[in-house]
Amino acid sequence: MLSLHQLTCFLATYEHGSLTAAAEELGYAQPSVSEQIRGLEKSLGVPLFRRVGRGVVPTTVADTLRPHAERVLAAVDDAQRAVQSAKSFETGTIRFGMFGTARLYAGAGLVADVLSRYPGVRVELIGQNSTDVQEDLRRGRIEAAMIAVPTVGSEGLDVTPVARDELVYISADPTHLESPVGASRLAQAALVMPETTWRADDSTRKVLRQMLLETGRNPQTRIEVEDVETAVELVGMGYADSVIPKGAALQLLPRLAPKAGWVSMRPRQYDMFAVVHRAGATLSPAARLMIELATKRIQEIADPIRPRGSG
Amino acid sequence: MLSLHQLTCFLATYEHGSLTAAAEELGYAQPSVSEQIRGLEKSLGVPLFRRVGRGVVPTTVADTLRPHAERVLAAVDDAQRAVQSAKSFETGTIRFGMFGTARLYAGAGLVADVLSRYPGVRVELIGQNSTDVQEDLRRGRIEAAMIAVPTVGSEGLDVTPVARDELVYISADPTHLESPVGASRLAQAALVMPETTWRADDSTRKVLRQMLLETGRNPQTRIEVEDVETAVELVGMGYADSVIPKGAALQLLPRLAPKAGWVSMRPRQYDMFAVVHRAGATLSPAARLMIELATKRIQEIADPIRPRGSG
DNA sequence: GGAAACCATAGGGATAACCTAGGGTTGTGG
């Protein structure tokens, strides 16, 4: 089998017209280069140099081989350069998982952060929902993610909470906002809730379900939609009220439901954002970068949870 | 140092998403592939696969590397193929068909051209006449040939005209050369004509037959010989006149018939030289070389016909 | 919970890479 080392020796020999000179250039002893050339000739089945008196002379086959050999070594060089630049984030792709409402806090801004620091990279923020993201994590398609917890089945995953965000009650009816909303009023409310497809796993709904179950009531929703924006718009039109993270409310209400407002729950309820990755994994620099930037973004909007504290 | 073997293992692993499957494809034991990948990761300084439960998952750096690795291996493949086809010039035999008067233009010189470039090669210039050559082409005994056209039955053959040569009237009698020779004088002349055996297919004779038939006369020849040299010698001795391609006349008259001269026909008549090979065939480098050299030789003597032009 | 799939590690044998030392051949200079 042909090897890069043989091609390197071949080119050096071709250019110098001498095994000794080639060996000197490459930092080997002359017999080593000689052996490489012989091996190459053997594996190709053709003599590449005629051994004449002083020095060696390339055959026509060597003439043919030379540009190809150069192309091979150039391709190898390109490959190494590409990897090195990807390693240092000059090029390449950075992939990060991000679920649900987290994208409202850190989506576009996070991508902007990465691109401003590493203009050459491609950024992929993937994941429609926490189940998807967990599956991607387990299969190794993504290395780390920022998701909302509590979430189902986190066995085998390291979950590091980084921020919490208060869940607030939003409504277009000012009378609904005069005082904090407790379980009883929540149970009677007509609600529009997002994340229909993933309703069983949605973290906000889990919090609400628990709040209601603790007081023996059943949750009900009048409208089911997929995305938070639609829910907020419906609230703005007065069709229903909703419960969403405060950060989302502050961001979306002015834009999508200018007449609506918000009020806290009683007791206050929280959504938790956490960094998640496979247990025991050593994170790549890219993953660490994304975690750092995403955490920063989210903590600017939601309440930070410091590594030692628990909430 | 990075090696081709590592890249091969890398690609197999990337495609299968599994070291075991890659090892099986490559015919190695699994730890061997594992070792190659580890070596590659070490020499690049970057993990290429995340070891994840069942199988391995490429990192984004691996995504970056893959097309480059493919390019490298493709370049190696090209190099080997190039060498293998060039090898035939060193040790093999180059066989080329060449008919009739074409050998006067390109015979010995053509062989010399090949041998000066490829000293180790054997050269066979074969073919006594166009019928022979066509048969050899059809049977695959020769790959390509340079022949004189028009010729019979060229179905299944690609015919590429490369040059034309004027047919001139040669004579040892100066009075015969005072003006261009038309059909009437040609019909009355005592001629010596070569290529007796193949007289029906000989291109020069075909041209003359047509010229005479158009004016309602019959061709006649006084002497029939096999080769042009003998015909020219007889012309030199004054036994007869002849009609041969101008290139042959310029080459043979001074040597074989110093007292003879030549004059054009009226209207001017031409022999056509063409490269012929099986229709749709992919020509070997050896055949392409011979075509190139033969074309060059002939075009130095006869009028070139460029690919686009027709006359 | 156990079997199956898969990767990592360990250890050993074959091969290849590389070195130093010395011999043979071809130009070159006295």
Next chain:
DNA sequence: CCACAACCCTAGGTTATCCCTATGGTTTCC
């Protein structure tokens, strides 16, 4: 014409690499 210098080749030994089998640790799936 002879000696020297420049090269390449061969020989033999050491070290590193390649590749194997055997085995242990995880994860996945039934």
